[in-house]
Amino acid sequence: MASSVLGGLTPRAREIVQAARGLLDEEGPGALSMRRLGERIGMRAPSLYEHVRDKRTLEAALISVGFEEQAALFTRATDRSEEPLIAVAAAYREFARRQPHLYRLMTERPLHRELLAPGVEDAAALPVLLAMGGDLERTRALWAFAHGMVILELNHRFPPDADLDDTWRKGIEAFRTMRPA
């Protein structure tokens, strides 16, 4: 079991969460309704409530899995890298581009941290913090830059002629070369 979050569920609940993930990935958060979810696994929507508490809890499970995947991806990217900051930024962007809908779900609303699997958020943040030499505020500033880049791109807010690879490079360079406080 790659995910300890999924591993902690009953088989039917796991099936539901996995179906939710498929629906989310394929059609976005707007398509993630209990009805559509029921359709996907051949069950009426009301029956889902026998296995998952409510929709918020279901979304929290998806978010927990997302954090697990980020933690693995970021750790792999920074391990043995000579430029961990560049590597983790590339990994961050890659995660968001490959799973844009999950990324939105994870960032566009307040986190219900009490519904998350314990520790998953910190586990995802740790490799980024290490890549920034342990400086919390600089790490958050880098995160803001990376999130801004990713979400503005997903929202098609950059002008069509923007050279985003170059923008990424210059932004990262700003953080990489700044002298420690």
Add this chain to the structure above:
Amino acid sequence: MASSVLGGLTPRAREIVQAARGLLDEEGPGALSMRRLGERIGMRAPSLYEHVRDKRTLEAALISVGFEEQAALFTRATDRSEEPLIAVAAAYREFARRQPHLYRLMTERPLHRELLAPGVEDAAALPVLLAMGGDLERTRALWAFAHGMVILELNHRFPPDADLDDTWRKGIEAFRTMRPA
């Protein structure tokens, strides 16, 4: 007339857009329904359609006004400033904090540029570009940082103990001290 966007509307349409702005500012995008809007100005929802094409067009009018306000605010902040980059960043943050719901409306979805008043988007961007010495890609990187900071703060995504003033300072410093490409 402070706004050329509002100035171009019939009186009734202007009244509707202004009521929409009030509703948005007070209760957020979720409360901005044609029904609620009708209530606010003492008119049934269907009658609104005599004055505004549809909801998307109405939202686009609000966004155009937002860009006008940003342009004025950013220009005022950078004029005669000795540190225009710091000044424009502060103004950007101030705009978002003072009108969080309008800010969301302006950034969280793809822009329907064809529905905007011509030129308003560029007018808001220009003072930022000037503050960055005319470098487009660096300006976009700064924008991504500022947007990331603002939207993560609005979404309550930073941990409660985060010192956001300090994070802003460090992020801006990274961009301010970076050597030109």
Add this chain to the structure above:
DNA sequence: GTCTATATCAAGATAGAC
């Protein structure tokens, strides 16, 4: 454990009377 039926709520938009 799953079903049907239903409660409740809210949305955008149109037809046609006045």
Add this chain to the structure above:
DNA sequence: GTCTATCTTGATATAGAC
């Protein structure tokens, strides 16, 4: 120009039968 009535769609969630 505004109204009432309505269409169409969709959501989360519960009650109670099987």
